[in-house]
Amino acid sequence: MLGKLYNFLNNESNERVCTDLAEDACKKVVGNYFRILLALTFTKLGDTLSNPKTVLTWLMGYVGAPVYLISLIVPIRESGSMIPQIAITKYISKRKIRKWIWVFGALVQCFAIGAIAVVTIYFNGQTAGWLIVICLVLFSLARSFCSVSSKDVTGKTIPKTRRGRLSGFTVSVSGVLVLLAGLYIIYKSNEDASINFYTNLIFFASLTWIVAAIIYSRIKEFPGETISEPKTEESFFSKFNLLKTDLQFRNFVIARSLLLCSALSAPFYVLLAQEYVGKENYLLGLLIISNGIASIISSPFWGKMADKSSKNTMALAVTLASVVGVVIVILVLTSETLRRQIWIYPIAFFLLGIAHGGVRLGRKTYVVDMATGNQRTDYVSVSNTVIGIILLLTGGISALVSLISVEGVIVVLSLFxxxxxxxxxxxPDVE
Structure with missing residues (x-):
């Protein structure tokens, strides 16, 4: 049954597309495909239910944490999982079987998110704020282990031209769950806005990582390439030499840095909606639903396209994000009637969600297909560390709002x- 479903999802005939995997690994592709899909679906659901931009921000505000601590949680969540990756690559590269690293990271993430719920129950004020930040640092560190190891496990267990589809279907399935969760949160928050509701939500989110870890542990992974012992004595910064010596990799990192505009633009769309329409709860609900629907319907398309040409997927997706940014600014600045219409912002957020999904799937597929073995691990760790640093540097982009308008920030990001x-x-194409 799984074999038939796999063939249907991937438009595959009896002849397997498995030229870049060992024979033993090829025989286990179907089972591994669905184990990875399910495990990542649960982690994405957990991510949504503990989103620092929504749930965690609300929780910290509820317990009276200082504003300066609240402003730290998004950069820590986003970049804290990237920067340590180059330091842990040496450890991961020694392991022939790497799925257990992912399992360990998932269990630590479960503990860290659960600890946040405990903190919000028993502490408040600055103490609660600092404890939540410490929990997020632990969460991000564990996330970095999962990020590096997952790319390598996928590369060892799923053949080329199937990895993009896997990512696409994962986002679609999790998008359905996220959409249902969003509707439930909106419904319940109107009748039960107590701290117990939100802490229970966080506890439930922590459990998704346990389920994911159990599923991921069942992946049939075969021993892969490891580094020799002398090579482990390289300095911490030696990995960055890849940016000097590998032209293709350097160009990918530059392109990926510019693609951040699709992620960084989203908060400013929300600010536009708040400024011209209001801060009603139903508007936030519409934005959440729009983003969920965008993930559901676009991810399979982006996944198939990424398997054909992941670099073209990145180019097309970020172009869409930039065009949407320019158009929404033009409409807002030139038409007082349109900018006060509530429907315009969910539609723009929907299109931005589609574009961001393509950017994520494209760059993830590209870096996995670009290399093999430990080279893939090096590529992922170095690129994520660099992007993490860039995210920290651009984390203060909100300060630009005091100097130029929100519309101006969207335009600048669109140009990038x-x-x-x-x-x-x-x-170059890598598929």
């Missing part, structure tokens, strides 16, 4: 996106 599309398109 257009250049990112150009740099992505010029990358």
């Amino acid at each position: 996106g257009f250049y990112g599309a150009f740099r992505s398109y010029r990358l």
